[in-house]
Amino acid sequence: MIVNVFSIGSVPPDAIAEAAEPYGGCVFVVEPDDADALASMPILREFGEVVVADSLGTCVRALDGRVPDGVLTFADRSLRFSSELARHYGLPGLSEKAANWCSDKIAQRERLNACGVGDVPTAPLRGGVFPDGVPMPAVIKPREGAGSEDTAFVHSAEEFRDLMPLLSPDRAYVAERYIEGVDTPFGPLQTDSVSVESAVDAHGAIRHIGVTLRLPLAPPARDTGLVFPVHRDSALTGTLLELAAAAIAAVDFTAGITHIEFKLGPGGPVIIEVNGRLGGGLCRLMPRAGTVEPVGLAMALAAGEPLPDAFAEPRGHAMHYYAQPPYGAVAVVALPSPRTVRGVPGVFGVDTRIRVGAPVHWRQGSAGRVYDIWIEADTLAELDQRRVAIEELLERTTEWEYER
Missing domain, CATH: 3.40.50.20 (Rossmann fold)
Structure with a gap:
């Protein structure tokens, strides 16, 4: 059981x-x-x-x-x-401290900084006052939460003042220095954000499953999807894997799968956060790409089983595309049918999340998307062509109501 x-x-x-x-x-x-x-x-x-x-x-x-x-x-x-x-x-499972480090963004950043795994100024927001010690521009996000919910960038004190009335008064937030990104090519795709997916067993063994590319953010800071896997035989990949292993050790993560997010900055990759669980969407992308079945793997690790000797080499690439509302939209007026979206080559799944007439808002973060669209291809170039076809279809067939 x-x-x-x-x-x-x-x-x-x-x-x-x-x-x-x-x-x-x-x-x-x-x-x-x-x-x-x-x-x-x-x-x-x-x-x-x-x-x-x-x-x-x-x-x-x-x-x-x-x-x-x-x-x-x-x-x-x-x-x-x-x-x-x-x-x-x-x-097998996390210690009390490890569970807190993986849940609380302030505690996690303090731990990573103390262990020399990055140096990113982060502080809690108290009384609606921007904290000393965190330079602008900055990211404002919930102290505990996931999926870009209630997350936004501020570039000035004026922007910070405008944002504060929009946030939940009963929720704790943090301010963190914004990390400038540098677009880095992974195959034909450009990104400044990736994640490393890793498995850890109760004996302390670590095996990296792969690198996931994050698609560009929708304003103000919402995910628009991910691609698994991407490979780049370079020093960058080696640095990412070394940093992921160091972060796993820093937060004392044991027995399970981690999802560690990175920003690719001018000085190299910087850890955004360590998630003590499988990344969203990867339970479908990994098997489709032919690597591992991660949910079963996570259960085996929770039951104390050792890591397999190796993971299968991927046979292709898969994308989880988030159809996000435009910033400022408040309701969905028209959407293409799931059947129409499935007609685009390479689409192997369409999940409706928000129906026509429903309200939408940027504060919902990644969870506020209207469709999950699942795409596969043999190459990254072909996958990106299929993404472009999806976006062109959505542009022609989607209508929104905006704030007045």
Whole structure:
């Protein structure tokens, strides 16, 4: 049995349940203050048992003497609870400190800076005052959160003052020095942002799965998609992998898959953040590219199994494209049908996230996209051509309502 502390994250319930079958199935643990997870309970019950628990004791009693083979999560907000459960049962997982370092952006940056893995000024926002010690331009983002939610850039004190009324008064935010990017070619694609996907087993072994390219941001700071894998036989790739390994050691990450984001700056790559879980979209991209099935791998690592001797060489490339609303849009007026989008060569999946008439807002970050579009190709050049065809289709067929 696998226990998954569930929240809306990087892996859907059906994929979790399927990967848990070799272990006798899955128990989904939902925290009662997680509104999105509670709303998903009817779906979760289709794939496994569901336990609602707000404490270790409540969860252990609900399991009624059953001891799981592994405990894990695919969502940032559940890392601490998952860590606590794994430690209770003596299973591989994160220490209490490691779970906090992977959840709290201030604590993580302080740890990375202290370990010499970067030097990026970061400070909490208090009382709506921009903190001393963080130069402009800066990134304003939630202290805990994922997917570019409530994230924006500010270049001046005036921009900061304009932004503050738009943020949630009951949420903690941080200011971090903005890292200027330098476009770097990976094949035919240009990017200043990548991530390294790595697997770690309970014996401390690290094996890097691959490098993921991040597509350019939509204003103000929303992801527009990712490409896996990209390879570049150069010193840059070696530096990325070395930094990823150093970050894994710094935050004492054990037993699982990490998703470490980098900005490619003029002085080389700089770590943006270390995520203690699989990156969003990669549960579909990795198998499509022919490398690994990462959800099953994450469960094997949570159960204490060693890393495989090697990962398969990719046979192609896959893209998760986010169809994001324009900045300033407040509602969707018209969209192409999923069938129309699937007619573009190379598209192997279209998931509708927001329907016509629904409100949209940049503060939702990556989660506010209207479609997930999944594309594959044999080469990066062909993949990029298919992305351009998607964008041309969306430009012709999509309409938005804007703020007045």
